[in-house]
Amino acid sequence: MALGPYLFLATLEGLVQAAVLCITAAGLSLVFGVMRVVNVAHGEFVMLGAVIAWFAASLVTGHPAIGFAVALVISPVIVGAIAFAGERLILKRLDYNPEATIVATIGLLYILQQTVLIVYGPDARPVDPPFYYTIRFPWFGYSSYKLFVIAAAIVIMGAIWFVLQKTRAGLIMRAAQFDRETAQAFGIPVDRVSAVVFAAGAGLAALAGVLVVPIQQAHYLMGADPLLLSFIVVIIGGLGSMSGTVVAAILIGLSDGILSVMFSPTLAKMVSTLLVALVLVFRPNGLFGKAER
Amino acid sequence: MTKSAYRNNLVLNAGVLLMLFVLQFVLPDYHVLMATRMMVLAVFALGFNALLGYIGLLSLGHAMFFAAGLYGAGLTVYHFGWSLPFAFGFAVLASAVVALVIGAVALRTIRVSFMIVTLMFAQVAYLMVIYFAEWTNGQEGLSLPMSARAVDLFGWTLDLSSAVTRYNLAFLLLALCLVLLFAYLASARGRVATAIRDNEGRTEMLGFNVFSGKLEMFVISGAMSGAAGAAYGLLFGYIGSTFASFQYSIEALLFTLLGGAGTLIGPLLGVLLMVAMIDKLSELTSAYLLVIGVVLIVVILWFPKGILGTVRERWAPWLL
Amino acid sequence: MASLTPLLVTSGLKRHFGGLKAVDGVDFTLYEGEIRAIIGPNGAGKTTFVSLLSGRTDVSGGTITFAGEDVTRLPAYKRVQRGIAYTFQITNIYPTKTVAENVRVAVQGRAHRHRGAPLDFEAETALALDAVGLSSRADAIAGELAYGHQRLLEIAMGLALEPKLLILDEPTQGLSDAEIEDFLVLVRHISSRATVLLIEHNMHVVMSLADRISVLSRGQLLAEGTPAEIRDNAAVQEAYLGA
Numbered sequence: 001m002a003l004g005p006y007l008f009l010a011t012l013e014g015l016v017q018a019a020v021l022c023i024t025a026a027g028l029s030l031v032f033g034v035m036r037v038v039n040v041a042h043g044e045f046v047m048l049g050a051v052i053a054w055f056a057a058s059l060v061t062g063h064p065a066i067g068f069a070v071a072l073v074i075s076p077v078i079v080g081a082i083a084f085a086g087e088r089l090i091l092k093r094l095d096y097n098p099e100a101t102i103v104a105t106i107g108l109l110y111i112l113q114q115t116v117l118i119v120y121g122p123d124a125r126p127v128d129p130p131f132y133y134t135i136r137f138p139w140f141g142y143s144s145y146k147l148f149v150i151a152a153a154i155v156i157m158g159a160i161w162f163v164l165q166k167t168r169a170g171l172i173m174r175a176a177q178f179d180r181e182t183a184q185a186f187g188i189p190v191d192r193v194s195a196v197v198f199a200a201g202a203g204l205a206a207l208a209g210v211l212v213v214p215i216q217q218a219h220y221l222m223g224a225d226p227l228l229l230s231f232i233v234v235i236i237g238g239l240g241s242m243s244g245t246v247v248a249a250i251l252i253g254l255s256d257g258i259l260s261v262m263f264s265p266t267l268a269k270m271v272s273t274l275l276v277a278l279v280l281v282f283r284p285n286g287l288f289g290k291a292e293r
Numbered sequence: 294m295t296k297s298a299y300r301n302n303l304v305l306n307a308g309v310l311l312m313l314f315v316l317q318f319v320l321p322d323y324h325v326l327m328a329t330r331m332m333v334l335a336v337f338a339l340g341f342n343a344l345l346g347y348i349g350l351l352s353l354g355h356a357m358f359f360a361a362g363l364y365g366a367g368l369t370v371y372h373f374g375w376s377l378p379f380a381f382g383f384a385v386l387a388s389a390v391v392a393l394v395i396g397a398v399a400l401r402t403i404r405v406s407f408m409i410v411t412l413m414f415a416q417v418a419y420l421m422v423i424y425f426a427e428w429t430n431g432q433e434g435l436s437l438p439m440s441a442r443a444v445d446l447f448g449w450t451l452d453l454s455s456a457v458t459r460y461n462l463a464f465l466l467l468a469l470c471l472v473l474l475f476a477y478l479a480s481a482r483g484r485v486a487t488a489i490r491d492n493e494g495r496t497e498m499l500g501f502n503v504f505s506g507k508l509e510m511f512v513i514s515g516a517m518s519g520a521a522g523a524a525y526g527l528l529f530g531y532i533g534s535t536f537a538s539f540q541y542s543i544e545a546l547l548f549t550l551l552g553g554a555g556t557l558i559g560p561l562l563g564v565l566l567m568v569a570m571i572d573k574l575s576e577l578t579s580a581y582l583l584v585i586g587v588v589l590i591v592v593i594l595w596f597p598k599g600i601l602g603t604v605r606e607r608w609a610p611w612l613l
Numbered sequence: 614m615a616s617l618t619p620l621l622v623t624s625g626l627k628r629h630f631g632g633l634k635a636v637d638g639v640d641f642t643l644y645e646g647e648i649r650a651i652i653g654p655n656g657a658g659k660t661t662f663v664s665l666l667s668g669r670t671d672v673s674g675g676t677i678t679f680a681g682e683d684v685t686r687l688p689a690y691k692r693v694q695r696g697i698a699y700t701f702q703i704t705n706i707y708p709t710k711t712v713a714e715n716v717r718v719a720v721q722g723r724a725h726r727h728r729g730a731p732l733d734f735e736a737e738t739a740l741a742l743d744a745v746g747l748s749s750r751a752d753a754i755a756g757e758l759a760y761g762h763q764r765l766l767e768i769a770m771g772l773a774l775e776p777k778l779l780i781l782d783e784p785t786q787g788l789s790d791a792e793i794e795d796f797l798v799l800v801r802h803i804s805s806r807a808t809v810l811l812i813e814h815n816m817h818v819v820m821s822l823a824d825r826i827s828v829l830s831r832g833q834l835l836a837e838g839t840p841a842e843i844r845d846n847a848a849v850q851e852a853y854l855g856a
Binding site: 038090093094098099100102103104106107108109110111112113114115117118122228231235264266267269270273274276277278280281282284 | 351353398399401402404405406408409410413414416417420421423424543546550578579580581582583585586587588589590593594597
């Protein structure tokens with residue numbers, strides 16, 4: 001294959017990864033932005049979403065698209081409910097103390113992961129995509145499902161933008177993000193907002209899990225990579241900044257795909273993690289964020 | 294520290310060490326091995342606790358220092374055939390240097406950023422172990438050769454396949470680290486460290502360089518964790534990437550939180566309880582790591598000061 | 614009355630937060646041995662100004678000279694080591710340590726610049742506690758002290774540093790009238806050994822303590838003079854009433 005088509009393929013693959021990453025990182029960014037909670041269990045919500053999608057696909061008979069559609073609905077709902085309960089039972093009681101909540105979400109990570117190991121087992125299991133149609137480019141065929149993932153991500157990100165910017169719920173969230181105390185003084189139930197936001201963030205992760213499972217298989221340890229990558233995206237984009245998150249997700253998704261082709265994936269991950277740690281130290285507002293002062 | 298508090302702590306720590314020493318004559322063989330492991334892990338937790346408990350910095354990446362010691366000792370023995378004492382000394386030095394470099398960068402951040410930055414640096418370290426598989430043999434790891442199972446020390450030959458020898462070496466290391474940390478904390482520098490923990494801004498305005506105080510403790514902590522890693526690799530003759538993983542960073546945190554951050558004996562107690570619990574549970578299910586999650590959440594919700602921290606609060610305010 | 618050796622001089626000192634000019638070009642001279650009060654309406658930049666002097670806030674422009682040395686870029690702890698002590702506006706102690714241990718840390722902070730015979734930490738601690746009248750509470754847990762005593766402890770820590778310059782940021786805030794009278798005696802006593810710079814709202818305290826008064830308004834030095842001169846200054850009156 002010539003270089004042009006080859007780059008085109010790498011770009012497509014990168015965009016697919018960027019799409020999934022965008023949704024996952026948006027959830028992490030939302031939770032951090034509004035609640036100032038760093039959720040280390042975020043990757044486990046992706047994993048739960050994928051595992052629930054597998055259960056849905058194996059329980060619903062008939063065309064794979066039906067099981068997939070069911071999963072798209074119930075996965076975020078179930079995972080959101082679990083997160084909601086976790087927020088009420090744990091994070092709220094810690095009064096959202098930043099260090100304590102990190103430790104607690106690490107605990108949550110192990111509980112979710114190990115519970116799935118008990119219930120679902122240690123195997124990686126595939127889920128059929130809802131449709132198999134292959135798009136023929138002049139140089140290669142490409143799974144139409146992957147293009148669907150990109151489209152779905154655009155729709156979901158649009159929906160998030162709409163909710164945050166144009167609805168009352170979004171206004172309340174932005175108010176809570178801007179200044180918790182003042183929002184509280186104006187009668188916004190900041191407390192309940194936190195629970196809803198935590199559930200919504202987890203729901204987005206679960207949605208990403210459902211979208212990715214026909215490409216990747218469901219496994220109880222699959223949460224680690226999305227967690228690391230979303231951290232990278234959120235740090236580069238600026239903690240809590242949604243537009244920064246989108247730009248960074250596309251950048252990371254594209255470059256990760258291309259870098260992994262050119263270098264070993266381990267080396268790519270190593271270098272990018274190191275660079276991002278340095279960004280957090282020397283440019284804590286992200287590469288695109290405005291400097292403080 | 295008042296004179297009576299100093300004496301109480303001295304008696305307590307000496308008592309605990311004496312008990313540990315006597316234990317080897319009482320325990321059955323299998324438990325001697327487990328107690329050896331516990332003491333080495335207790336050194337790791339002690340190093341972690343030096344940072345969290347006495348200067349108030351929560352690192353999520355201490356596995357990188359444990360691994361620096363483990364690989365610093367194991368690789369030099371495996372590839373270059375270094376003698377064990379030499380490899381051990383090199384490993385401690387290497388982990389101190391790693392801590393100096395990482396600390397100089399990471400300590401520019403505070404609180405949550407510090408936790409995330411240390412986590413990411415540790416992840417880089419873990420990936421390095423995997424990436425340089427030619428040297429480390431990646432996830433499978435390396436077993437040290439038979440020639441590395443004996444130490445020549447001042448004319449004696451110590452046989453590392455003997456459980457009793459290993460027990461006493463681990464005991465010596467733990468005793469040494471405990472005494473060093475105790476002496477440090479009782480000194481003027483220790484007073485500055487706890488002053489930084491209790492009120493950083495005030496301490497700077499009393500004329501102390503807070504950054505260098507933190508860095509000093511970070512290096513002590515890293516070197517101790519590295520010593521634990523080196524001892525683990527050399528005593529048990531195996532080095533592998535699991536020891537560099539996120540889980541090992543979390544275990545150090547867990548031991549310390551459970552036993553009580555900022556107490557000298559707490560980490561040892563935490564190791565004792567957790568290792569015993571994990572050991573029992575692993576006989577029942579493959580999902581034994583569940584206990585890590587449950588204990589973390591129970592401790593952070595209901596016993597944020599840990600066992601000995603609670604004891605100190607209620608009954609023994611002198612506890613160091 | 615003070616001799617006329619300058620101890621601390623600022624020239625064109627600036628601190629801007631975005632568009633806000635909290636301190637905007639202040640030329641200020643403090644003489645050895647005096648008690649100087651800084652007054653001004655709320656938001657005049659008083660606390661920012663002394664934060665610049667102590668090094669807790671970075672300077673945007675201008676210079677600070679202390680005892681003949683340019684300290685503009687020195688970190689706070691090095692300025693403390695050179696003899697600038699700062700007591701916080703909000704009580705800022707080690708709440709879980711005993712009163713004596715609190716002061717003990719401060720004595721140790723001075724060890725950096727101590728030459729000659731080694732410091733007797735215990736004796737120095739006792740001396741500082743004695744100066745503020747807290748000797749009897751030496752073994753109490755600092756966080757459990759009454760508020761007035763915590764303020765005294767704060768000052769004892771400042772004294773234990775044996776500073777050349779002691780900056781007191783609203784030291785009488787929250788004190789009772791009786792405690793304020795004791796405080797006046799204490800500061801006069803301190804001023805025999807150190808230059809004192811104080812930010813204060815209580816005019817009674819200012820008028821009875823200060824040798825000279827500097828008035829800040831909107832980040833600039835509005836007036837400077839003896840208490841009598843300041844009382845009669847029309848611009849000062851306007852700044853206060855207009856604010």
